[in-house]
Amino acid sequence: MRQSSLVVVANRLPLDDSAAPDGACEWRRSPGGLASALHAILQQTPATWVGWNGGIDSAPTLPDIGTLRLRPVALSEVELRGYYEGFANSTLWPLYHDAVEQPVFDRGWWETYRAVNRRFAEAAAEVAEPGAAIWVQDYHLQLVPQLLRELRPDVLIGFFLHVPFPPPELFMQLPRRVELLRGMLGADLVGFQRPQAAHNVAQLATKLLGAPTISDDEIVVDGRIVRTGAFPVSIDVAEMQALATRPDVVNHAKQLRHSLGQPRRVLLSVDRLDYTKGIEHRLTAYSELLRDGRVKVRDTVVVQVAVPSRERVESYRGLRDRIEGEVGRINGEYGRVGEPAIHYLNQPFDRADLAALYQTADVMVVTPLRDGMNLVAKEYVAAREDGTGALVLSEFAGAAAELEDAFLVNPHDVDGLKDMLLRALDAQPADLAARMGAMRSHLRSHDILAWARAYLSALDHTGRLTEWLPIPAIPRQRPAAVTPPLR
Ligand code: ADP
């Protein structure tokens, strides 16, 4: 296996193998924000991406994507259950998202989580050239930084957590809290979406490891300084803008509006089918607006795209059943023949189709109960080239710290959510244009390249990790080691 100077390790590869309708193997872009973000930048660099390809017991040889090499890691059925569905997605995921769903503490899962983390660490160590940088991603692989430090003391180790890091009171519930914290702090630089996360980790390091902190951003672990900081992830703004203005996409958006019955207003939501996304609260708000006659089906159309996710995990199956039942109830009660109240779509879409959907939406409703960032909110803003459209955004999405000109809302407060939806629906064009203009201008200088540049130049001050990144169009205002500023 050829070696690389930059190795990315994430649970998922950017491609998933899924069976095509004829049973043949078909490669598709992986779901979720992490794959979207990294896929956008890494095609331009001779890095290696180590990850799982979505299958069971298979690690096929995969073609390069541009200059990016893919190194698959095989997972067995037992490992998928204990590591991915179990410890990662039934223990850590709910706990890290404010325990909006009860975390499950199953003692049997831990050993599998540890063994799989070791396999990923060994695979990364194998493809890293001497002195390379290894950039580990997300909660699935929280032990990998420490394991790598033991295997390859010569490499620089970065870790980035795409999801929120919980407050200390919640993290303290984890039976394996010391190992998990120590594992992550095996990195040289630990990146988060929000500054609060770094603060939480500094507090926990002192409490659980007795590690002194120099500041919130510097912790001394075993005599070594571990740096932490906030690096809010973003999207390929240029790609989304280009897509949204492509003539076929603009035409497609017009056709979509036509197919929806040329309503006066279209509300859109696009989520993975996940209990953190607040889909049920949103449906309650919409149903009550219909019940109270504050919106009318013919006039206002709702489109909910909800792509199935983690379908073998019990809490996700239950959520899907509840949501589909509620959509059926609302359509049964308020829809008319040929005019459903909610257009509910379960399918994955390609980027151009998503851009057309964003073009069609007068109001984009992004109301997670908790979200590390939420890239859909940023994609919508990037797609609104003409400055029209309203974004209703949860205060509990990381994106709210940057997109302050959205219609910010507490999604737990259903009455407040209903009022905010109406405010966004009835807003004056000048107000919308001012809000959208401010958000677009922020995104232009805080795109995915700015994120990669900020993180990688903080990981290695020499600049060798960022040589392949295009020169920024807008000069940086702050020193390289500092994250793109949050306003
Ligand atoms: P999460 O990472 O929790 O899934 P994000 O909003 O940060 O949430 O990222 C979701 C990513 O997945 C976005 O890039 C979005 O465009 C993409 N996505 C969401 N729904 C679909 C879908 N139905 N088809 C294709 N891509 C989707």
Ligand code: G6P
């Ligand atoms: C979130 C996580 C990612 C994950 C994605 C999709 O964005 O932070 O690590 O890849 O959701 O979830 P999945 O379980 O399908 O990989």
